[in-house]
Amino acid sequence: MGMTTKKHLSDEIVAFLVSAGLVSDNDRCSVVFLSARHPAVQVTTDSGMSIFAKKLNDNHSAGDAWLDNNGVGPAASTFCNRPKTLLNRNGWLVCNFAEGVVSFKNAPDELLNRDLAYALGKSLGAFHGDSGKQYRKNDSVGVSSTDPQGRVCSMLPLTPRSYANMPGLDRDLFIQTSQACRIGLEELVHQLKLICAIHGDLLGGNLLITRTDPAKTRIVDWEFAGIGDPVWDLGHLFASLLRRWVASVDSSSPSLDSALSTSISEWKSLSSWWSCMLTAYSAASSKSGLPVIDRKQLSRVAGHAILQRSKNILYTRGQYTGRDVLLLTLAQQLISQPNRTMRVLVPNDGGKVI
Numbered sequence: 001m002g003m004t005t006k007k008h009l010s011d012e013i014v015a016f017l018v019s020a021g022l023v024s025d026n027d028r029c030s031v032v033f034l035s036a037r038h039p040a041v042q043v044t045t046d047s048g049m050s051i052f053a054k055k056l057n058d059n060h061s062a063g064d065a066w067l068d069n070n071g072v073g074p075a076a077s078t079f080c081n082r083p084k085t086l087l088n089r090n091g092w093l094v095c096n097f098a099e100g101v102v103s104f105k106n107a108p109d110e111l112l113n114r115d116l117a118y119a120l121g122k123s124l125g126a127f128h129g130d131s132g133k134q135y136r137k138n139d140s141v142g143v144s145s146t147d148p149q150g151r152v153c154s155m156l157p158l159t160p161r162s163y164a165n166m167p168g169l170d171r172d173l174f175i176q177t178s179q180a181c182r183i184g185l186e187e188l189v190h191q192l193k194l195i196c197a198i199h200g201d202l203l204g205g206n207l208l209i210t211r212t213d214p215a216k217t218r219i220v221d222w223e224f225a226g227i228g229d230p231v232w233d234l235g236h237l238f239a240s241l242l243r244r245w246v247a248s249v250d251s252s253s254p255s256l257d258s259a260l261s262t263s264i265s266e267w268k269s270l271s272s273w274w275s276c277m278l279t280a281y282s283a284a285s286s287k288s289g290l291p292v293i294d295r296k297q298l299s300r301v302a303g304h305a306i307l308q309r310s311k312n313i314l315y316t317r318g319q320y321t322g323r324d325v326l327l328l329t330l331a332q333q334l335i336s337q338p339n340r341t342m343r344v345l346v347p348n349d350g351g352k353v354i
Helices: 005-019 062-069 074-080 114-137 148-157 160-165 171-180 182-191 230-246 256-262 266-286 293-316 322-336 338-345
Strands: 028-034 039-045 050-055 085-089 092-095 101-103 196-198 205-211 226-228
Touching: 005 028, 005 039, 005 092, 039 293, 050 182, 062 085, 062 160, 074 101, 074 114, 085 226, 101 196, 114 196, 114 230, 148 182, 148 256, 148 293, 171 182, 171 293, 182 322, 196 230, 230 266, 230 293, 256 322, 256 338, 293 322, 293 338
Parallel strands: none
Antiparallel strands: 028 039, 039 050, 050 092, 085 092, 101 205, 196 226
16 A cells, blocks of 8 residues: 555544544544555554544445344453444444554564463454354354355356456466365365354454553454354464565575475474464363364465465555465465475474364
8 A cells, every 4th residue: 555545544534533523633643554455543642542443345344243233242352352343434443442552463573472372362262162152052143244254265266257357467376376276275165164253354464462461462353253163263363474474584485395494493483372372272262162173174274365365466466576476385285285284384283283
């Protein structure tokens, strides 16, 4: 997103908050962009107010409404520190916010410590477990119109007409990769189950770390929440971890093996963090009878999340960088060779996945 566009959106956001009576005309506002895909920002005022605001798709927030209408909202607030909605109008979702937070994808390395891993794993496991128990007692709970898992189908082999309409200089590379992932994605579609409430879009920009207390870390932007498979959330979180690591590797690395050979210490640290988080998650979720996470499914969901981002790049930038190509290669390995790839990436998962 260019600076001119950001300036325009910043002015639009502040003007909207003033018109809604949430911010005074006299307040000086600081706007920090947390995500550019669907603009999400943190607005802080001189008077001490801190607000999360997001521009929604189709002028609605189906996931947030689903949480509240089906009695799952309290669990999201209790276990995941879901922010309280202040306003949902004119295509903007506005929530109260805590100061001193940074998104997972932008957080300094020192914040990704064992305390955060334990707190996040425990919170997410408790949320999945509690909502899963509720769903088993009352399977009339609406599945949600967002259908997060249905997005896998959008990555299945495209029609010739779809190929012709795709933009970008690197579209042939994307198409070749997506075709190579066909069998793995088709298997994934049939393996995902309706088990519990899920966030549906648990990428790094939606995980906000509180600098002073990781236990108060917030999961925001519940637009795609619904009933689904918990591996969907975990796979997206793992994809964010991989993207964080790839951002630090040599951009000329053509494969996972070569990237690991040059950045093994960086990945070992993140892999250890993941194992700690997964151990805490499994301990919390198993208390409510949730099944053990399947390694193959987790790998394929992570690969799908990366593949989806690669597709989005063609519609925004139109061309891949060296690291984008590495991520595309990694997505294919995660989907087509899930067991081997996960053994390489997380050799010590604590026995918390099968």
